[in-house]
Amino acid sequence: MADAPAKPRRFGRRAMIVGGAAVVAGGIGVAALRKGDQGGAHDAYFLRLSKALRDAGIAHPVLVVDRTRLDHNIAAARKVLAPSRLPLRVVVKSLPAPQLIGHVMAGMGTNRLMVFNGAMLADMARLHPDADLLLGKPLPALEAAAFLRNQSAEAGAKVQWLIDTPERLAQYAEIARGIARPVRVALEIDVGLHRGGFPDPESLAKAVAQARANPLLSLSGLMGYDPHVMKMPNPDAAYAEAQDRYRKSIASLRSAGTDPAGLTLNGAGSPTYALHAGKGTVANEVSVGSAFVKPVDFDVSTLEPHLPAAFIATPVIKAQQRFRLPGYEWLSGPINFFDPNTEKGFFVYGGHWLATPVSPPGLEYNGLFGRSSNQELLTGSARVALHPDDYVFLRPNQSEALFLQFGDIALFDGQRIVDRWPTLPVSA
Structure with missing residues (x-):
């Protein structure tokens, strides 16, 4: 006997309401996944x-630089730094055009430059023979030796070479002996970025002693870079910690018999220079480059005055x-x-x-x-x-x-x- 045909299922009012709600919710869910129309025209x-x-x-x-906005940013940096009277060191790699660098140097009233490779170092030594040149990263000894061999003693004396390890310090001491001329060295300290440098006061004191044991090495100062500060959950606390680490490094210099007075105590960077100026700092100069043109990665609260x-x-x-x-x-x-x-x-x-x-x-x-x-x-x-x-x-x-x-x-x-x-x- 054939099965009887199934009776049509009857949906009650409650089921219809639940089903309708599900359809509406699904529609809302789909609508929520849609992105908004962001389009428009040039302003x-x-x-x-x-x-x-x-x-x-x-x-x-083509790369365009807006001179009016550039001048605005120079004025903003001057205003931020004015109360602290902190000198500014222009970061060459961030503004790698001679006239752009010269424009910022003139606007900030500085002859201090930070360079990051041998090619730009040679260009800056030629274009700005009176500039004080601090390396922003340690260069291989082979590249440093080539520069010093090709430069006059006067030009070589304008450079502060960045040293991050005892091994590199020994290499630079050997360079100095090879050219029979003094070589200025600045020691990189780790103030929290953990990208290298001397990590604590004890290792720094040993490096100072090592440098002093080489008569052709001249200790010119310290460099502590702190761009990590603005990426921390609590930038104020991170800045305070970075300053404490720097302060202990300066104390280590004194304990090792080196007076920090007259030395370069370089700090900051574009994201944090305003903190150094506003909150106080143990550094005696700040490095700034990108803030003058403000790329996207520098859209941080400390650079709000910049355009x-x-x-x-x-x-x-x-x-x-x-x-x-x-x-x-x-x-x-x-x-x-x-x-x-x-x-x-x-x-x-x-x-x-x-x-x-x-x-x-x-x-x-x-x-x-x-x-x-x-x-x-x-x-x-x-x-x-x-x-x-x-x-x-x-x-x-x-x-x-x-x-x-x-x-x-x-x-x-x-x-x-x-x-x-x-x-x-x-x-x-």
Whole structure:
């Protein structure tokens, strides 16, 4: 006997309410996953910069420095440092263009430079023969020896070589004996970053004794770098700890029979120089570089008075009204639904820079398509009305990683491109 047909299931009012609620909740959940439309147009500032680039005939990727904003940042640094009267040492790697470095040196009234490789050291010794040059990282002995052999005794005496270990100190003592000239050395101390240097007062005291045992080595000071402070959960506590470590290092100098008076006691960096100026410091100078152009990685509370002053400008090569993912075209619709900022595709001149798109707003890199140093894809929403030859603007994440990739810097005065500043030769 055949089974009797199943009776239609009847849903009660409660079940219908629960089911309806589930559909609504599902809809709300899907809606919550959608990104907002971030698209828009260039604001007045970037429209002026676009016109200035077009009037200057620049139709290729270029690094732009806004001179007005640069001067604003110099004034901001002077204001921050004024009460403390702390001298400033300009960080060359972060501003690697002779005229840019000279502009900041003049604005800050300083002849102190911090350099990070042999090539830039040689350039600064030539361009600024009266500058005091402190190494910001220890250089291999082979590179230091080559510099000293090729320089006059007077030029060599302007350099403070950074030493981080007893072994490197011995190598530099051997260099001094080989050239039969005094060599100035500054000792790197670990104030909490843990990237090397002498980690405690005891190891520092031994290094001081080792240096004093070599008559051709001249101890010029200490260097304690503290950029980790602003990344800690409690920056104030981290700064206090870094200062305590530095203070104990200075005490170690005294215990070893070395008077710190007259020595270089270098500290800070762009993220923390304002803490040194505002909270007090045992250092007697601060190093600042990136703060003058303020890349993205330096968007920290201590640099709020500073303005972004460096941008990458690059033309759009191709503009697609609807971007389609190659090989997975069917995914483009769902992707556009969940992220409306992927609707249009813009392929720009060059790319794969360590930089963040800033104008027009809402532009994004596309992780599914991938990066390109030839024709970078940026996607945007329907509200982004870019056409071929229009400019896209990005902010460098770090200045030293970008400035040497574009050739001459285009100097913008707020209305026009008024000069081109050559960068230093490419070096690592």
